[in-house]
Amino acid sequence: xxxxxxxxxxxxxxxxxxxxxxxxxxxxxxxxxxxxxxxxxxxxxxxxxxxxxxxxxxxxxxxxxxxxxxxxxxxxxxxxxxxxxxxxxxxxxxxxxxxxxxxxxxxxxxxxxxxxxxxxxxxxxxxxxxxxxxxxxxxxxxxxxxxxxxxxxxxxxxxxxxxxxxxxxxxxxxxxxxxxxxxxxxxxxxxxxxxxxxxxxxxxxxxxxxxxxxxxxxxxxxxxxxxxxxxxxxxxxxxxxxxxxxxxxxxxxxxxxxxxxxxxxxxxxxxxxxxxxxxxxxxxxxxxxxxxxxxxxxxxxxxxxxxxxxxxxxxxxxxxxxxxxxxxxxxxxxxxxxxxxxxxxxxxxxxxxxxxxxxxxxxxxxxxxxxxxxxxxxxxxxxxxxxxxxxxxxxxxxxxxxxxxxxxxxxxxxxxxxxxxxxxxxxxxxxxxxxxxxxxxxxxxxxxxxxxxxxxxxxxxxxxxxxxxxxx
Numbered sequence: 001x002x003x004x005x006x007x008x009x010x011x012x013x014x015x016x017x018x019x020x021x022x023x024x025x026x027x028x029x030x031x032x033x034x035x036x037x038x039x040x041x042x043x044x045x046x047x048x049x050x051x052x053x054x055x056x057x058x059x060x061x062x063x064x065x066x067x068x069x070x071x072x073x074x075x076x077x078x079x080x081x082x083x084x085x086x087x088x089x090x091x092x093x094x095x096x097x098x099x100x101x102x103x104x105x106x107x108x109x110x111x112x113x114x115x116x117x118x119x120x121x122x123x124x125x126x127x128x129x130x131x132x133x134x135x136x137x138x139x140x141x142x143x144x145x146x147x148x149x150x151x152x153x154x155x156x157x158x159x160x161x162x163x164x165x166x167x168x169x170x171x172x173x174x175x176x177x178x179x180x181x182x183x184x185x186x187x188x189x190x191x192x193x194x195x196x197x198x199x200x201x202x203x204x205x206x207x208x209x210x211x212x213x214x215x216x217x218x219x220x221x222x223x224x225x226x227x228x229x230x231x232x233x234x235x236x237x238x239x240x241x242x243x244x245x246x247x248x249x250x251x252x253x254x255x256x257x258x259x260x261x262x263x264x265x266x267x268x269x270x271x272x273x274x275x276x277x278x279x280x281x282x283x284x285x286x287x288x289x290x291x292x293x294x295x296x297x298x299x300x301x302x303x304x305x306x307x308x309x310x311x312x313x314x315x316x317x318x319x320x321x322x323x324x325x326x327x328x329x330x331x332x333x334x335x336x337x338x339x340x341x342x343x344x345x346x347x348x349x350x351x352x353x354x355x356x357x358x359x360x361x362x363x364x365x366x367x368x369x370x371x372x373x374x375x376x377x378x379x380x381x382x383x384x385x386x387x388x389x390x391x392x393x394x395x396x397x398x399x400x401x402x403x404x405x406x407x408x409x410x411x412x413x414x415x416x417x418x419x420x421x422x423x424x425x426x427x428x429x430x431x432x433x434x435x436x437x438x439x440x441x442x443x444x445x446x447x448x449x450x451x452x453x454x455x456x457x458x459x460x461x462x463x464x465x466x467x468x469x470x471x472x
Contacts, residue, residue, distance in 0.1 A: 008054035015434020024061030087365035117364020125319025131355020135326035136192025188269035264310030270441030271414030306380035306410035
């Protein structure tokens with residue numbers, strides 16, 4: 001019996017489409033009503049989560065879609081997973097919800113056990129964790145940790161106290177207490193929509209228009225030619241070109257660069273990949289200039305690429321300094337290993353909640369199930385099967401399946417259309433054949449199924465794609 005069958009014996013065997021328009025009439029009515037109290041303009045449809053199961057999401061009109069977008073890559077084990085429901089029913093979860101603690105001041109006697117649930121699947125080389133509330137929050141906390149560490153090194157060590165001048169000037173927002181420092185990120189990157197994370201985001205104008213921004217540098221992320229095995233020399237040159245840009249920014253930017261922030265695969269910005277050599281090159285540059293390397297694993301973490309953490313494919317040495325997470329883990333935060341990344345004085349890295357123990361309990365249950373069923377390996381297998389099917393479709397419909405990418409990255413697969421209008425039409429038309437699918441950047445389609453997406457689901461997806469494309 002497959003993993004999905006163990007979890008979901010009553011999962012639909014195929015999508016069911018009962019309306020002729022999307023969103024359907026009941027969803028349209030719900031969106032209109034919701035719009036009176038909430039910004040419902042981005043809503044695709046109103047979901048019925050009580051009826052959704054496994055890899056299928058059901059809408060208010062009764063349409064049952066095979067969901068390969070999975071709440072923007074954040075459903076790990078399918079809808080209404082029984083193992084997670086059991087975790088949610090536990091006495092420990094009830095206490096975490098009803099008596100939510102201010103963890104920094106009043107941690108429960110079970111906090112260490114809860115954190116060990118997260119550390120059980122920590123990236124290689126990481127043995128500490130700081131919890132957060134969202135992916136953007138995790139990144140911003142990682143920036144703070146990076147700046148604190150960087151200034152401690154300049155000050156002469158982790159234990160050197162602040163000077164009177166630093167204590168005075170920081171209250172005026174001036175140096176040296178409030179120094180000019182930067183986080184280097186990349187063009188096409190997405191790291192969140194808050195102020196500092198927004199300053200590192202560079203995927204679409206809408207994410208940051210009208211917001212004040214830090215003057216932080218953006219390097220170029222490699223743009224590869226596909227298929228990779230036919231463009232090795234060109235792509236190696238692209239790696240080198242981009243690394244030279246990073247090196248030059250360290251030398252020329254208007255203020256010191258304390259850290260480099262990068263996604264293992266640029267996701268929202270277009271599913272852009274880079275090589276082991278590129279990422280090791282980034283690691284070498286940060287070591288050379290005394291900066292930290294932050295891997296943003298918000299979308300790539302917990303098995304979606306065939307390993308628990310996407311950056312582990314690159315075998316970076318030494319390990320990244322901080323690894324942020326959220327999405328499929330259903331909680332957020334950053335992993336690290338250097339004790340000196342812990343600020344030298346208490347309350348510097350602090351907030352009321354310091355994460356959410358309820359979500360961390362759920363994350364521990366997710367991690368346990370992923371390990372128990374070896375889901376990254378299974379995702380790698382089904383991803384290889386799916387990629388080959390998509391290669392066959394690409395040969396048949398080359399005008400609609402361009403730059404197919406994600407080979408050997410499990411189900412973390414994407415491709416491009418000629419233009420955004422054609423891509424958007426495809427995403428909409430896929431609902432007519434019962435598939436909920438998402439895009440990224442201007443003209444790409446990205447697959448983000450659950451970790452219990454199997455070969456039978458891949459067959460349904462491929463058949464649906466072909467049915468839509470054959471009608472164009």
